[in-house]
Each structure stands twice: as C-alpha cells, then as structure tokens.
Amino acid sequence: EGCVRYVVRTANSGDVYMQRLCSQVLCNLSVDSRSRGKMADQRIIPGIIDLAKVDDETIKQGIAICLSRLGLDLSTRDKIVRHGAIGAIVNMCTFPFSDDQTARVCASSLRVLANDERNIMHIVDGRGIEALQQLLRRRKANSDLGCVQCLCSLMRTSDGLEALKRKGAVIDILNLCKDKGCLTEEIGTFIAYACHCLSQSEHCEKDTAKRVQEAVDALSEKFSDDEDLIVLCSEIYFNLTGIEDFDASDMIPTLILMLEKTPSAFVQGHCAAALCNLARIAKNRATLLGDESLARILDLARSEKLMTKVQCAAMLSLLTEEEQNRDHMATAHFVHTVMDLARLDHRDTQQRCVIALYNLTRHSTTREVVRSAGAEDLLVALSGKANEVTRRGCAAALCNLAYDTGTEKRLVMEHDLVHVLLITSFVSTTSTTTKFICVKALFNLFFEGACHAHMIEKDVLWGLAEISKLDNAHTLRLAATAFANLSKDYAAEFVRKSKGVKAALLRLAASQDPETKCMGLLGLYNVCNAVVEQKLYADADELLPTTLRSLAHKVSLPELDGSDYNPVICRYYLQVVALCSTHEVCRGLLSSDCNVVLRRVRDHVVKYMVEGAPVPISIHACRTVLCNLTLDADSRATLINDDYIKLFLDLIRICDMEDMDPLMIGVASMTFNAHDCPKLVQEGVFDGINMAIARLQEADKAAGRELGVSHDASSPLVDSICHSVAVALFNLSQCDEVRTQIVSLNAGDVLHYVFQSALYAEETNEAAESTKLLAARACANLAFGRINTAKLVKSGICDLLVYLAEIADKREPAKPPHMLYHQVSTRRGLFDSMSSDAASVDSGDGGAPSSPGSVGELEDWALNLIRVSGAIRNLLSFMGNHRDLIQGGIIPVLVDIASCNVLLVRQNCAAALRFMTYNQKSRALLIQSGAISIMLEDSRQSKPKGGGRGKPGDDDDDDDLVVNEALLCEI
Structure with a gap:
C-alpha cells in the first residue's frame, strides 16, 4: 500500500517520463487481486484518475488497463466508480489515439464497468454512448470489438436499450455488418446478441426491425458454418416474426x-x-x-x-x-x-x-x-377428447364428410357415426354450437334412405327427441326436418318408441319458428297417418286425442289475414286434424274441449271462399274433418246446432268432384235423425244437394252424355254421389214437416236424375241398385203427404214408382240399401235411418192421410208394395196427374200388384183405379187392362159405408146385388 501511495505521489511530479513509468507500475500491480484491494484506497484512486487526464497515449493506455482490472472486483469497482472512473474512461475514449490498441483498451475498461447493471445509467449519463460511437466510426477492428461488447452490455436493461436507440448507437452497431472487412466472427456474435436484444424489446419499431433483419441476413450468410451463431439468428428471425405490423x-x-x-x-x-x-x-x-x-x-x-x-x-x-x-x-x-x-x-x-x-x-x-x-376413424377417436374445440372440430369435419351423396352408408355402417354424434351431443359436450353441428351431421345422414333403419336401431329417435328440448332455433329446425324425413317411411317406429318421441313432435309443432312448426306438423301427420292406416288402435287411443288437445291449446296458427300467413303450415295442421277426426274420442273433443280447432277449420273455409283460390289439400282436409264429424250423434248435433251446415254448402261450391263425394255422404249422414231435418232444410241443405246435381249435369254435358238417351255406364264417383243424394232425400222424405218444402225445391227432379243415373250403371254395381231402390222409396214417401203432387209428377217420378212396383211384385226379398260413408282411413259407415213401417197413405176419399196400421211383421217386398200402391193412390187423387201417370204405364202396374195377398195393397190399388174412372179418356184403358175386376172384387170384399153420388165404393142398399162384369164392361 505504501508503494502504491509513493507511485501516485511520484506521478504528480509532472514529469511525463516519470508519469509513464508510474502508469506502468500501477498497471502491473493491478494484475494481482491482493494488490487491487490496496489500490482501492480513497487516497490512491483520485491519483490514478488524475493520471488519466495526462495527454499521453501511453499513460492513458496503462491507466485504462488499470481501471479495467480494478473494475473486475466488486469491492473495488464501486469505489472507482464513486471517484469518477467512468468519466475518466469516457474522456480517454475521446482522445485522438494513434494506436488502435489504446482505443480497444479504453473500450474494454468501459465494458468491464458496464457489466454491472448499476453502472449502466452512469455510463449513459456520462456520455459513454457517444464516446463509444466515436470509436466505432473509426472502423478499426481492434476497437470495434470492445465497443460492440460494451454497447451490448448496456442493452441488458430496458433503459440502456432505449438510450442506445435514442442516441442512434443501434444503427451504428447494425451498420458494422455492412463493412465486411471489420466484420469478424467475434464482432458478428456480439452484433447477433444486440439484434437478439432488439428483437425481444417491447417496442421495436418497424424500421429498426428491418435493419435487424438485414443485419441477421448478413451474419447468417457470412458465418453460416458457426452453428451457435445460426441458432441465435434463427431465434432472432422468430422474434421478428412476432412483431406486430412488421x-x-x-x-x-x-x-x-x-x-x-x-x-x-x-x-x-x-x-x-x-x-x-x-x-x-x-x-x-x-x-x-x-x-x-x-x-x-x-x-x-x-x-x-x-x-x-x-x-x-x-x-x-x-x-x-x-x-x-x-x-x-x-x-x-x-x-x-x-x-x-x-x-x-x-x-x-x-x-x-x-x-x-x-x-x-x-x-x-x-x-x-x-x-x-381414412380420416374418419381418427376423427371418431378424437371426438371423445376432453377439449371442447377438438370435439366441435371433429363433429364439423364428420358433418362435411357426410355432405356428399353416397357417403352416408359407409359412415353409418362402418364407423357407427350415429352413436358417435349422439354421445358427443348428449354426453361429452354442453355447448349448444357443438350440439347444433351434431344435429346437422345427423341431418346429412338422413338423406340416405338405406341408412334409416340402422339409424333407428341406434336410437337416433331418442337423440332427436332430446335435441328438441334445446333452446336453439337452428338446432330445432334441423331436428324437425330430420323427424319429418324419418317419419315418411318409419312412422310406425315412432309409435313404438317411448313417449318422448311423440312429445318431441308435439313440442316441435308448437314452435314459434315457421319452418320448425311446418316440419313438426309434417312429422306429426306422418305418424298419425301410420296409426290410422295400419289400424294401430291401441296407439291411436293415446296418440290421436293427445295430438288434438295439443293442436287446440298449444299449437298456434298465423293470422289468416296477417303478413305471416303460411299456407303450408295451415295445410299440415288441417291434415293432422283430419286424421284425428277419424277417432271417436277426438270427434267428441272437437265438439267440446277442442272446439277451437273446429272454429279454425271454419275460418279457413271462409278465407278460401273470400279469396277464391283455395288450396286443394287444405280444402280436402277441411272436408274430411267435417265429414267425419257426421259419424257420431253428438258431433252431428254440434255441426247442426252451431251453424256449420253452411260450411258444407261452401265446400260443395268450391270443391272438385272427388271431394264432393264424401261431402254428400256427410250431408246424407246429417239427415239421420228426423228431428234434425227441419233445421237442415231451413239452413239450405237442399241447396247443397241441388248444387251437387247441377255439377253432375254439367259433367254429363261436358262428356256429351244425356240421361235417357245415352246408355253409357256412369263413373263410380258419380254413382257414389248419386247414392248419397238418394240416401239424404230418402231420410228427408220420412219427415212430414219438410216434404212439402223439398218438393217445392225440385226434389222430384233430383230423384229422377239419380234414378236415371243409376239406371245406366253396371249391373254388378250394388251401390247403383241401392240408389234406385232408395230413390223409388223416397218418391213413394213424398207422394204420401199434402204436397204439390202435380210438380212431383211432372218431374217424371212415374218411372221410379213403376220400378219400385216391379221389384216388389217379384215376391223376393230386396237387398238392403247400400249406404256407405268414406272416411280418410277408408273405413265405411252405414247409414240406416229407414223405418220398417211405411209412411201414411191417403184415404179412399182422397182426403186426410190415414195410417196403414202395423206392418212391421211384413216382409220387405210387401212393404214396398204398400209404399208404391199408397203413393200412386195419393197421386191419382188429383185428376191433373192422370195423363202423365197413365202415359208412364201406371195402370198395368196397379193391375199387377193388385194380385198380391196383402189386403192394404189391394185396397190401395182399387182406390187408385177408381180415381181414374172419373177420367173419360182412361176408362177404355181400365177395361182393356182388366181393372174392372179388381174394383169389383174390392167392392165385394168391403162393406159399403153410405156414400154419395159418384163416389168409389158406393152401392145400393141391396147387399145381394151381383154385378155382371162382362155386362159392365160392355156398357
């Protein structure tokens, strides 16, 4: 320590030679760590710093080396920094060196101090960066390395890096790559380090990033064999690609x-x-x-x-x-x-x-x-992963693979895709989006009909039922469409499955989404249709009433006059109602709890009447509902009492011939009870009958067929309509209150038309035979009352009475009238409103009708003879009818049937023949036919009862008078 102090004092002598020697001594002493501790004394360091101020390159070189070595130890580094070592080194760096070695030493000493992050800002504030920049610009390889090393040390902190950017030192470092002569491998390594620091900085400008990229390109090209440098360059590239907007x-x-x-x-x-x-x-x-x-x-x-x-x-x-x-x-x-x-x-x-x-x-x-x-197996395996995005991607990929026609069978059969989608949708995921994709994939699979059976075995119906519980419009729409597709051919499977499937269809039909509602109603229609057509009565008892209640109280329809009116939805709705109406319980519900459905049917018919452009299928469904309601007494009463008769008339007016057939059967069915007939006639039911006959006549005219002239056989459809009209008129004819009214409404013309139409039907047509019999009986019934007999006779009913007399005179039991009613399910119901007793007949006076008495025990042929004889007797009571009846061949008929053993028939025939004796033109015909004997025989068997002049049955007081028949004929 004493030696060092002596050297420092000697250096202050001012002798340059002595100062060079002192700087060399201090440089040598700083080699040993033990001596560095003595040299850090506060009395020694200022002297060393002062020695650095001497304008001698050799002295500065030695002092720079000394300070750099003192900076190696932490204990001495802080002391020399505190006494201004950084400023001294910066000043030395700015000295105009002639030897590059001195510059390198000065830069290295500054780098040693910069290794301590605490000194970085001291160097920055002490203009160390400017000094290093000055050295770099000299482009000397020896000094460049130290400068780059020092500057790289300053980059270890964000403040130091920002200072370097601000002072332009970064550009100076990167520009070294352009000087191939100064660019050594060591310098290149430190430049790469600097580029790495810059690429990792939080705010690296695009211009700087571009310079870094160019520098790294140059380094990787020149030092491509340096593996470590290439690794660092690749990492810099990675960092640069992460810079935003670069x-x-x-x-x-x-x-x-x-x-x-x-x-x-x-x-x-x-x-x-x-x-x-x-x-x-x-x-x-x-x-x-x-x-x-x-x-x-x-x-x-x-x-x-x-x-x-x-x-x-x-x-x-x-x-x-x-x-x-x-x-x-x-x-x-x-x-x-x-x-x-x-x-x-x-x-x-x-x-x-x-x-x-x-x-x-x-x-x-x-x-x-x-x-x-073969990616399907991989996608199926990955669909079970816990990652929601992976599951969704697998479902979407499988959905797309099922898009192409012809691929569905392979996916369903080989890869069991139905199970995969169901498990993914209901077990693995809770995501509505994933569930929607699974449903869409199932929807694609439904386009291959050959897969449907296998899919149903894999519980796809259960899956769709669960999907229908989701609160997602798109998912529900797909589920409804899938149900509609499957129900087309496998509706029976829907019925056999759990109640959840049926409930799902009802839930979808009640949706507010128009497409979902439409497809839900279509699926419901297919299922109900299968129940009706396959006669699954046990299932129908549960399904059809439940469906009807849902249609009434849960399924809403768009307003008929609103902008959201959808004719397809209304059509499917009405078709389902039509199928439900085939069930007896449903018909009762329509008349009571579910009458809102019936009102909707009426509203639709009214809409079609107003618009004049009916939807054929919807009209067909409305017709079916109304006609089915005529099957039961309670539902018939609902139709009649709630003024639904007008609907029948409207439907007859707008429907085609095929729909008219069941409508007329319905009209005939409503006439079953006699007490309903007056209201029916009052509501205009006969107008419907006249419209039907007019339509038939128009069809005859269009076909060039005229009844009574052409003998072409009529079509089965026409025969059926005529039969229904005959049934209706027969039932109406048995009600005393309406006979006069219906005769005034051309009942006779209608009966004559249907009789003539049936007359030219095929001989094997049972319905046509029944039509003729019913029409004839109806005519006989109408002829009994106080009616306009002339209008009835002018309509040509004589042919009908002749026919009834002919078949009765054969003494063979007539076949019962063939009265049929066609439902949607093609079931037929029998109308049998005919009583076994004939209507009232006229008295011998031609006055008030009298009862024929109890004839219930008579056979059918006898009843027919009573009917026809009484009808002819009543018609002949008016002389204006004689000519038409005689021309129709009534006299031979009376003569023929008078030979039977029924007293009432003989009496009626005799009375009818007596009426014709008042007609001078008919007397010759009576004599020729042998009618005199019939009248005389009746006179002999009956006791005279007073009388007046010219009345049939009058005789003188002599009971033993014997009349000579031949003499009477001659007179």
Whole structure:
C-alpha cells in the first residue's frame, strides 16, 4: 500500500517520463487481486484518475488497463466508480489515439464497468454512448470489438436499450455488418446478441426491425458454418416474426434455406415457429404453399423434437384457412402428415390438426382426399377428447364428410357415426354450437334412405327427441326436418318408441319458428297417418286425442289475414286434424274441449271462399274433418246446432268432384235423425244437394252424355254421389214437416236424375241398385203427404214408382240399401235411418192421410208394395196427374200388384183405379187392362159405408146385388 501511495505521489511530479513509468507500475500491480484491494484506497484512486487526464497515449493506455482490472472486483469497482472512473474512461475514449490498441483498451475498461447493471445509467449519463460511437466510426477492428461488447452490455436493461436507440448507437452497431472487412466472427456474435436484444424489446419499431433483419441476413450468410451463431439468428428471425405490423414475408426463403442446410433441432424449432408466425398473415400463406416451401414444412413435421412438431401443426392448420389455397393441399402426403401430428399426445396440436382436417373437408377436392386417407376413424377417436374445440372440430369435419351423396352408408355402417354424434351431443359436450353441428351431421345422414333403419336401431329417435328440448332455433329446425324425413317411411317406429318421441313432435309443432312448426306438423301427420292406416288402435287411443288437445291449446296458427300467413303450415295442421277426426274420442273433443280447432277449420273455409283460390289439400282436409264429424250423434248435433251446415254448402261450391263425394255422404249422414231435418232444410241443405246435381249435369254435358238417351255406364264417383243424394232425400222424405218444402225445391227432379243415373250403371254395381231402390222409396214417401203432387209428377217420378212396383211384385226379398260413408282411413259407415213401417197413405176419399196400421211383421217386398200402391193412390187423387201417370204405364202396374195377398195393397190399388174412372179418356184403358175386376172384387170384399153420388165404393142398399162384369164392361 505504501508503494502504491509513493507511485501516485511520484506521478504528480509532472514529469511525463516519470508519469509513464508510474502508469506502468500501477498497471502491473493491478494484475494481482491482493494488490487491487490496496489500490482501492480513497487516497490512491483520485491519483490514478488524475493520471488519466495526462495527454499521453501511453499513460492513458496503462491507466485504462488499470481501471479495467480494478473494475473486475466488486469491492473495488464501486469505489472507482464513486471517484469518477467512468468519466475518466469516457474522456480517454475521446482522445485522438494513434494506436488502435489504446482505443480497444479504453473500450474494454468501459465494458468491464458496464457489466454491472448499476453502472449502466452512469455510463449513459456520462456520455459513454457517444464516446463509444466515436470509436466505432473509426472502423478499426481492434476497437470495434470492445465497443460492440460494451454497447451490448448496456442493452441488458430496458433503459440502456432505449438510450442506445435514442442516441442512434443501434444503427451504428447494425451498420458494422455492412463493412465486411471489420466484420469478424467475434464482432458478428456480439452484433447477433444486440439484434437478439432488439428483437425481444417491447417496442421495436418497424424500421429498426428491418435493419435487424438485414443485419441477421448478413451474419447468417457470412458465418453460416458457426452453428451457435445460426441458432441465435434463427431465434432472432422468430422474434421478428412476432412483431406486430412488421412485414417479414421476405424472410420465408431464408428460413426455408436454413431448414435445408442446418440439421440443428434448435434451428429447426425456431424456423418452424417463425414460419408459423408468418403463416398467420394471409399473404404469406401463398408463398409458404410453394412446392419447395410446403415440402420442407412437411419434412419438418417429422422431426423428433416435440415442439417442432407442435409448431408445424399450428402452421399447417393456418395454411388450410384460405379456400383458394386448399388445392395445394389435395395430396395424400399432406393429409397423412396432419393425421400423424393429430395422434400426438398434445392437446393443442390435436386441436389444430382437427381444425386443419375440418378446413380440408370444406372443399370438395380435399374432402375426397381426406376421405381416401381414412380420416374418419381418427376423427371418431378424437371426438371423445376432453377439449371442447377438438370435439366441435371433429363433429364439423364428420358433418362435411357426410355432405356428399353416397357417403352416408359407409359412415353409418362402418364407423357407427350415429352413436358417435349422439354421445358427443348428449354426453361429452354442453355447448349448444357443438350440439347444433351434431344435429346437422345427423341431418346429412338422413338423406340416405338405406341408412334409416340402422339409424333407428341406434336410437337416433331418442337423440332427436332430446335435441328438441334445446333452446336453439337452428338446432330445432334441423331436428324437425330430420323427424319429418324419418317419419315418411318409419312412422310406425315412432309409435313404438317411448313417449318422448311423440312429445318431441308435439313440442316441435308448437314452435314459434315457421319452418320448425311446418316440419313438426309434417312429422306429426306422418305418424298419425301410420296409426290410422295400419289400424294401430291401441296407439291411436293415446296418440290421436293427445295430438288434438295439443293442436287446440298449444299449437298456434298465423293470422289468416296477417303478413305471416303460411299456407303450408295451415295445410299440415288441417291434415293432422283430419286424421284425428277419424277417432271417436277426438270427434267428441272437437265438439267440446277442442272446439277451437273446429272454429279454425271454419275460418279457413271462409278465407278460401273470400279469396277464391283455395288450396286443394287444405280444402280436402277441411272436408274430411267435417265429414267425419257426421259419424257420431253428438258431433252431428254440434255441426247442426252451431251453424256449420253452411260450411258444407261452401265446400260443395268450391270443391272438385272427388271431394264432393264424401261431402254428400256427410250431408246424407246429417239427415239421420228426423228431428234434425227441419233445421237442415231451413239452413239450405237442399241447396247443397241441388248444387251437387247441377255439377253432375254439367259433367254429363261436358262428356256429351244425356240421361235417357245415352246408355253409357256412369263413373263410380258419380254413382257414389248419386247414392248419397238418394240416401239424404230418402231420410228427408220420412219427415212430414219438410216434404212439402223439398218438393217445392225440385226434389222430384233430383230423384229422377239419380234414378236415371243409376239406371245406366253396371249391373254388378250394388251401390247403383241401392240408389234406385232408395230413390223409388223416397218418391213413394213424398207422394204420401199434402204436397204439390202435380210438380212431383211432372218431374217424371212415374218411372221410379213403376220400378219400385216391379221389384216388389217379384215376391223376393230386396237387398238392403247400400249406404256407405268414406272416411280418410277408408273405413265405411252405414247409414240406416229407414223405418220398417211405411209412411201414411191417403184415404179412399182422397182426403186426410190415414195410417196403414202395423206392418212391421211384413216382409220387405210387401212393404214396398204398400209404399208404391199408397203413393200412386195419393197421386191419382188429383185428376191433373192422370195423363202423365197413365202415359208412364201406371195402370198395368196397379193391375199387377193388385194380385198380391196383402189386403192394404189391394185396397190401395182399387182406390187408385177408381180415381181414374172419373177420367173419360182412361176408362177404355181400365177395361182393356182388366181393372174392372179388381174394383169389383174390392167392392165385394168391403162393406159399403153410405156414400154419395159418384163416389168409389158406393152401392145400393141391396147387399145381394151381383154385378155382371162382362155386362159392365160392355156398357
């Protein structure tokens, strides 16, 4: 210590030679760490600092070395810094050296002090950066290294780095790469370190990043054999690609070249990460998809290093995002590489690879490559992973693979995709989006009808029922459509499954979404139709009433006059109601608890009448509902009492011939009870009958057919309508209150038409035979009352009475009238409102009707004879009818049927013949036909009852008078 103090005092002598010697001594003493401790004394350091101020290059060189060595020890470093060592070194750096060695030593001494982060800001504030910049600009290799080392030391803190940027030192460092002569391997290493610090800085400007890239390009090109430097350069590239808004697209060829030349796993990992960052920018992906680039990336994906594979998976996933780029990926090598990466036990990698496969399945070309590579098994396996994004991607990819026609069967049969989708949707995930994708995939599978049976075995109906509980409009729409598709051919399976399937259909039909409601109603219609057609009575007892209640109280229809009116929804709704109306319980509900449905039916008919453009299927459904309601007494009463008769008339007016048939059957059915007939006639039911007959006559005219002239057989449809009209008129004719009214409404013309129509039907047509019999009986019934007999006779009913007399006179039991009613389910119901007793007949006076008495024990042929004889007797009581009846051949008919053994028939015939004796023109015909004997025989068997002149049955008081028939005929 004493020696050092002596040297310092000697240095103050002012002799340059002595000062050089002292500086050399101090430099030598600083070599040993033990002496450095003595030299850090507060009385010695100021002397050393003062010695640095001497304008001598040799002295400055020695003092710089001494200070740098003193800065190696922590204990001495703080002391020399505190006494102004940094300022002294900075001043020495600015000295105009002639020897580069001195500059290098000064820069190195400053670097030693900069190794301590506490001194960095002292150096910055002490203009150390400017001094180092001045040395760098001299472009001397010896000093450049120390300067770069010192500046790199200053970069270790953010403040130091910002100061370097602010003072332009960064540019000076990076510019060294342009001077190939000064650029040594050591300097290059420190420049790379500086670039690394800059690329990692929080706020690296784009201009700086571009300079860093250029510097790194130069370093990697010149020192390509230095593996450590290349590793650092690759990491810098990676950092640069992470800078926001920095265009590093021109870096791609360099990275690809690095992958080719450098086998280092670290370099490959950094390059992969850099390329992955670059792939996030759309414009870079086209470059990465070049033949060489994509091949290197695929090769890189087979690296042994996990992180490299992870980065490659991310990169490949990004590359598949643009549709226009997917043609480059339509290779088996690309798809197999992605599939291999997806098998890694790495959550993020699996997710990225699944997304890549999903992107590939969005394009038809690459989708086929994915399918050929057998990716279905991998996607099925990954769909069970705990990662929600992975599950969703697998479901989406499988959905796309099921998009192409003809692929569904393979997915369903070989890969059991139905189970996979159901498990994913209801067990694995809680995401509504994932559930929606699963439903969409199932929806794609439904397009292959051959898969439906297998899908139903795999409980797809249960799955769809569960899906219908979700609160998502798109999902419910797909579920409803799937139900509608399946119910077309497998509706019976819906019935056999749990109640959840039926409840799901009702829930979908009640949806507020128009498309969902439409498909839900269609599925419901198919199921109800299967129940009705296959006669599944046990299921119908549960399903149809439940459905009808839901339609009444839960399923709303759009306003008929609103902007949201949907004719398809209304059509399906009405069709389901029509099917429900085939069930007896439902008909009762329509009349009571669910009468709102019946009102909706009426509103639709009214709408179609107003608009004049009815929907045929909807009209058919409305017709079916109303006609089915006529099957039961209670529902018939509802129709009649609630003024639904007008609906029948409206439907008859707008419907076609096929729909008119069941409508007329319904009209006939409503006439079943006699006490309803007056209200029916009052409400205009006969107008409907007249409209139906008018339509039939128009059809005859259009076909060139005229009844009574052409003998072409009528069609079965016409025969059925005529039969229904005959039934209705027969039932009405048995009600005393309406006979007069319906005769005035041309009942006779209607009966004559239907009789003539049935007359030319095929002989084997039972319905036509029944129509003729019913029409004839109806005529007989109408002829009994106080009616306008002349109007009835003018309509030509004589043919009907003759027919009834002819079939009765055969003494054979007539076949019962064939009265049929057609429901939607094609079931037939029998109308049998005919009583076994005939209507009242006229008295012999032609006055008030009298009862024929009890004839219930008589056979049917006898009843018919009573009907026809009484009808003829009543019609002949008015002389104006004689000519038409006689021309119709009524006299031979009376003569024929008078030979029967029924007393009432003989009496009616005799009375009818006596009426014609008042007509001078008919007497000759009576004599020719032998009618005199019938009248005389009746006179003999009946006791005279007073009488007046000229009345039938009068006789003189002599009971023993014998009349000579031949003499009477002659007179």
